[in-house]
Amino acid sequence: MKEKTWQYSAAWRSTRKIQQFLLLAWMSSLVVYNTEAAGTICPDECTCTMTFDLEEGHTTQVACQHGHMRIIPVDYMDRDVHVVIIAAPPDRPNFLTIGPIFTQPAPFVNLRELHIVNSNVPSIGQFSFWGLQNLRVLNLTHNNLTSVVADNFRGLINLTELHLDHNHIEQMSSETFRHLTSLKTLILANNQISTLVSRLFRMLAKLSILDLSDNPLTDLNPEVFKDIQHLRIFKCRRCLLRRINTQIYHLVPRLEELDLGENLFKYLTSDEFISLKRLKKLKLDGNQLSVIVDNMFGRNRELHVLTLSRNRLALLAPLALTNLTALTHLDISHNKIDRFHLQTFAPVVDSLKTINFSGNNLPLNEIAIVLQILPEIHGVGLANLSLQEIPQNFFTYNEHLVALDLSWNKLSRFPFKLLSKTKFLQRLDISHNKLQTLSEQDLQRLEAIAEVNLMKNNWHCDQCSASNMLLYMTTTVLNSTIRVLKCHSPLRLRGATFGSLSFEQLDPCPTTHEAQMSVIAGLMLLCVAVLSAVAAALCCTRRRAAQYYTNEEKRREHDHEHPEELLGHTELGSVATIHAPYQLVSKDS
Ligand SMILES: *[C@@H]1O[C@H](CO)[C@@H](O)[C@H](O)[C@H]1NC(C)=O
Ligand SMILES: *[C@@H]1O[C@H](CO)[C@@H](O)[C@H](O)[C@H]1NC(C)=O
Ligand SMILES: *[C@@H]1O[C@H](CO)[C@@H](O)[C@H](O)[C@H]1NC(C)=O
Ligand SMILES: *[C@@H]1O[C@H](CO)[C@@H](O)[C@H](O)[C@H]1NC(C)=O
Ligand SMILES: *[C@@H]1O[C@H](CO)[C@@H](O)[C@H](O)[C@H]1NC(C)=O
Ligand SMILES: *[C@@H]1O[C@H](CO)[C@@H](O)[C@H](O)[C@H]1NC(C)=O
Ligand SMILES: *[C@@H]1O[C@H](CO)[C@@H](O)[C@H](O)[C@H]1NC(C)=O
DSSP, X not given: OHHHHHHHHHHHHHHHXXXXXXXXXXXHHSOOOOTTTTTOXXXXXXXXXXXXXXXXXXXXXEEXXXXXXXXXXXXXXXXXXXXXXXXXXXXXXXXXXXXXTTTSSSOOTTOOEEEEOSSOOOOBOTTTTTTOTTOOEEEOOSSOOOBOOXXXXXXXXXXXXXXXXXXXXXXXXXXXXXXXXXXXXXXXXXXXXXXXXXXXXXXXXXXXEXXXXXXXXXXXXXXXXXXXXXXXXXXXXXXXXXXXXXXXXXXXTTOOEEEOTTSOXXXXXXXXXXXXXXXXXXXXXXXXXXXEOTTTTTTOTTOOEEEOOSSOOOEEOTXXXXXXXXXXXXXXXXXXXXXXXXXXXXXXXXXXXXXXXXXXXXXXHHHHHHHTXXXXXXXXXXXXXXXXXXXXXXXXXXXXXXXXXXXXXXXOSOOHXXXXXXXXXXXXXXXXXXXXXXXXXXXXXXXXXXXXXXXXXXXXXXXXXXXXXXXXXHHSTTHHHHHTOBOOBSGGGTTOBGXXXXXXXXXXXXXXXXXXXXXXXXXXXXXXXXXXXXXXXXXXXXXXXXXXXXXXXXXXXXXXXXXXXXXXXXXHHHIIIIIHHHHHHHHHO
């Protein structure tokens, strides 16, 4: 009984849900309308909209994005607006200054997001945002800020995201962000910051994401990390770093993502990342590392993604991947690796989903040996390996293959047999090779692959080589894939896209005449065969007619065993064996 009541109320609740949903759906179909229509004001050069969603309820937004603006038309904005976007197309920047325009005479109390972007803003005045206590996102990217000070941000007690990237900020003094006690995301990328002064991040105890990429830092002051011990994501790509004081890692033990790509690291010690037990993503691509030593990631058991591409690695030590039993993505492309210790990959055999071998000095057999112990692999990068051919059984042990990059090699023939075995392939990049043509079976295989890149091959555009491709272009999903390809030969058509070609424009096949002759010869042979079969049949007796049935049964058994052989035989075989007896039978009856 109790159960029943519960069911009823659950049913009642779910109808309520459905009603709510319908109401929402109805409202969201009306969501975007001009508030002028609703009786409120909107500046001429801007667009004012209202949206509705479950979390926030109604959100009103003013967006002024045409560019060439010299003043923000705050007087014509509704002071209750939730989101203000002042932006400009790249080639029509604004030229703006911001004083306390959003706070005087009365603050925009409901303002949750303020974006002033690509507007050449040279500085933020004092107390500019005072009173915007509901502001959560402040986006000032692509401006001309050269410095920021604590008073700029006074009053922003609820700010969670501050985006100051793509400015010219050089210096920030201690405690610059001390009023932003709710801040979780601080983006300072693409500035001119060369030093991090002590206590720079004081009061940012909640900071979880910090991006300092593209600043000429050369070194990171460990001191500043004392104030941001809850950091989860830290990025400092292209920061001119040669090394990192590992004290920093002790201070931020919750770090999950570390991006130190495109710096100047030459070596890492085996205990480099020992404190980062929660690390999930580590990017070290584009450095100058020459070796990954044994046990380097022994304590990073949760690591999922490891990017080591574009270094100078000649070697992954036999125990380089020890304990990485959760690793799913490994990128070792564009190094100088020429062989592997099979043992290296033992820890990751059950977890690894993608591996990128591209651009190394690896012979195919070294790669084959590794692939054969990685049955879970979904994506393989084999670009830039000077491959001329790939053995057809290369992926025998990788039946889950979904993505394959074969670009920038020297393949001159489409690897049909190889790919006919990778049943689940959904992405194939075979661009920048030397393919000249695709046969009908190649095209049929490609038709079943969702994303295909065939660009920059040596496509030969005459009636023999290109006609199948043109046919598939006009009739199949390969339309857009083939349309953009460019002819490589003959010279007269070099650079012409397939989309612009017509069959008549193409040179006839060089061997057309011979081919026609051989077709005629073939047909004549066929006629002879049929005629002789008929003749033979006419000579036969009833006894042979009876025998047919046993022969036919045998033939079927045979077919079943060798279906592909049948394909080669049908023309002549079926004519002779099937038609002849039927004629005979009908004659007799
Ligand atoms: C900042 O504003 C620009 C322009 O509206 C927008 O493209 C960008 O996504 C914004 N950034 C964030 C983090 O909201
Ligand atoms: C902003 O910086 C750019 C690039 O440094 C410069 O060309 C432009 O003149 C600056 N604009 C202002 C208003 O200072
Ligand atoms: C903003 O901060 C105040 C004071 O901390 C708090 O009471 C209020 O709920 C916050 N508002 C939002 C939208 O978080
Ligand atoms: C691998 O993980 C185990 C268990 O956490 C740990 O005892 C061992 O020291 C780790 N190995 C290395 C080389 O750090
Ligand atoms: C390597 O291959 C993986 C998966 O195939 C891909 O996601 C990644 O972008 C590639 N890396 C480079 C540097 O091309
Ligand atoms: C292959 O190498 C070329 C030339 O170095 C480079 O431009 C291209 O991005 C590389 N492609 C891949 C997929 O690695
Ligand atoms: C192929 O794409 C072109 C241009 O995108 C389009 O005009 C044409 O209708 C498409 N043809 C087929 C068969 O989808």
